[in-house]
Amino acid sequence: MEVPIQHIIGTIALMGLVISIGLSYTIITDFLQTDTRRQQLQEISENVALHVVEIVNLANFGNSGSGVMTCTLNLPSDVAGKTYIVEIFEDGTSLPNSWYINAYLVTNHNINATSLIPLRAGQSKTQLETTSGTLAEITYGPIYGGGNNTVVWAQKTKTEETEITRAGLGRLSAGG
Amino acid sequence: MDNTHIYEYLFAAVIAIAILVASSVIVTTMPSAQLSASDKEQVKIAAEKVMTQVLLNSGQPPNWGSDTSISESNLQDFGLAKYHESTREAYVLDPDNVQRLDSGNPLYISPSVVAHLLNLDATAPQLNLANSYGFTLDIHPLLKVQISPLPSDPDSYNVTVSSEYQALPVVNAQVTAMLYYPEGATINYQTASGTTHFNGSCSLTFSSVPDPGMKILVVSAEYMGIHTTQVYASQSAAKAHLFGDKLLVDSLSIISTTKFTEVIATKQAGQYVISNFNVQGSTGLDAPTGFRAYTLSSAEPSVVAVLFLSDDQTLYYASKNIDATFSTIPNLPSSSSLLSYSLERTAIIGDTTCTVRLQLWRMTY
Numbered sequence: 443m444e445v446p447i448q449h450i451i452g453t454i455a456l457m458g459l460v461i462s463i464g465l466s467y468t469i470i471t472d473f474l475q476t477d478t479r480r481q482q483l484q485e486i487s488e489n490v491a492l493h494v495v496e497i498v499n500l501a502n503f504g505n506s507g508s509g510v511m512t513c514t515l516n517l518p519s520d521v522a523g524k525t526y527i528v529e530i531f532e533d534g535t536s537l538p539n540s541w542y543i544n545a546y547l548v549t550n551h552n553i554n555a556t557s558l559i560p561l562r563a564g565q566s567k568t569q570l571e572t573t574s575g576t577l578a579e580i581t582y583g584p585i586y587g588g589g590n591n592t593v594v595w596a597q598k599t600k601t602e603e604t605e606i607t608r609a610g611l612g613r614l615s616a617g618g
Numbered sequence: 619m620d621n622t623h624i625y626e627y628l629f630a631a632v633i634a635i636a637i638l639v640a641s642s643v644i645v646t647t648m649p650s651a652q653l654s655a656s657d658k659e660q661v662k663i664a665a666e667k668v669m670t671q672v673l674l675n676s677g678q679p680p681n682w683g684s685d686t687s688i689s690e691s692n693l694q695d696f697g698l699a700k701y702h703e704s705t706r707e708a709y710v711l712d713p714d715n716v717q718r719l720d721s722g723n724p725l726y727i728s729p730s731v732v733a734h735l736l737n738l739d740a741t742a743p744q745l746n747l748a749n750s751y752g753f754t755l756d757i758h759p760l761l762k763v764q765i766s767p768l769p770s771d772p773d774s775y776n777v778t779v780s781s782e783y784q785a786l787p788v789v790n791a792q793v794t795a796m797l798y799y800p801e802g803a804t805i806n807y808q809t810a811s812g813t814t815h816f817n818g819s820c821s822l823t824f825s826s827v828p829d830p831g832m833k834i835l836v837v838s839a840e841y842m843g844i845h846t847t848q849v850y851a852s853q854s855a856a857k858a859h860l861f862g863d864k865l866l867v868d869s870l871s872i873i874s875t876t877k878f879t880e881v882i883a884t885k886q887a888g889q890y891v892i893s894n895f896n897v898q899g900s901t902g903l904d905a906p907t908g909f910r911a912y913t914l915s916s917a918e919p920s921v922v923a924v925l926f927l928s929d930d931q932t933l934y935y936a937s938k939n940i941d942a943t944f945s946t947i948p949n950l951p952s953s954s955s956l957l958s959y960s961l962e963r964t965a966i967i968g969d970t971t972c973t974v975r976l977q978l979w980r981m982t983y
Contacts, residue, residue: 452627488663499674560736
């Protein structure tokens, strides 16, 4: 019976090796896929940040009370098959007075990317909306990637003392 | 079992491990080109973002360039665009903002402060934000004007007009010049004009002046609608600084005059003409340490230079230097291995057409 036992041990060891190799391969590809997804999210957040900067400056060129400006965002429908969210965030602790665009996967918030907006929060005459709400035909707040009618918007308004430009991300309502 | 079976198992294990290693190498190598392209694309978009913000935003406060009470410690937002209450034009920059990038300016804004105001120095690993950026901002007039007195005749000047790109000579550029010099207690002037030859040069000759060491030459050059002005000062002339309607003069200088001469270049009948007029000035407040401020009764937005005489008859001039190289890493070689991206825009500063070139690079990976 000596021979079959050695065969069984050898076969089990080989099967274990194959399984561990399969696991290792999965871990490596998963790590690489995470890196690639993060890069794609980074590109998306950089693009959205650029659109925000452009529309804020465009709105500043106009007169106050001239309505809401919008620019349609053509975002990819998913990132490697996963749905993602893009939002404007203001962080008071790690980056005081900074706004940035944050893009992350719905299923895993740890796979995210951040892009700074070159505007100083609380010091310039610009206010980026980080919360949700409605304005004219726009529902503003975080946007799901790939949704229809996603826009960046800006509006220049004048109070009694100062002019302020509000801007944010949002979605145009149907027919808007 | 003989030993050959053990070798078979070992061989199978080696094959399996070899397959893992080979496939891992292939899998890790394949996306590296795509990731590298993505990195470059991100730097490109970041450069466009920064360029848009710098050239279309006027900063905060909007008149920060001409306000001598604004320094790098209390500037709130950075931008070079010219601010108007009502209408604004894209890519029209404020010369007062631009001259703050000149390291010789007493109210110089350092690149590190600008990088901070543009959020380029921010890193927050906990937010997956690890990219801080460095930059070089080059601003140069499209027409480069070089002025040098002729060694054989100190009353004649050689003016060379070349392109900013590769310094190619500009032929048939229209050159108009006005020479200012003190005569008694007043500032007198002479005019001359010419057209550049095949080598981009022309000579301008003036009559002799009382003090050859005390002269200011203002030159206007135009070629196919592109215009630039240049101020040349002789050795004995003293420099002051102009911010909006305020003149900053070395506090050791004694200046009792209230008469200041503004020099402007205006287009008349399709041609640029240099002219001047006198304005009143009075001692003002808000002067940085080491300077005394004088407030002009009015300052033309397109003023090229302001001239005045001190009590000891020294000719002072103040002009705005809009030719600047502004960098977080001075003298960075263009062949640097940093992951960087350059882009270029044409902008109008005062009445001068300029090239604005931004090179942005990643400081961290």
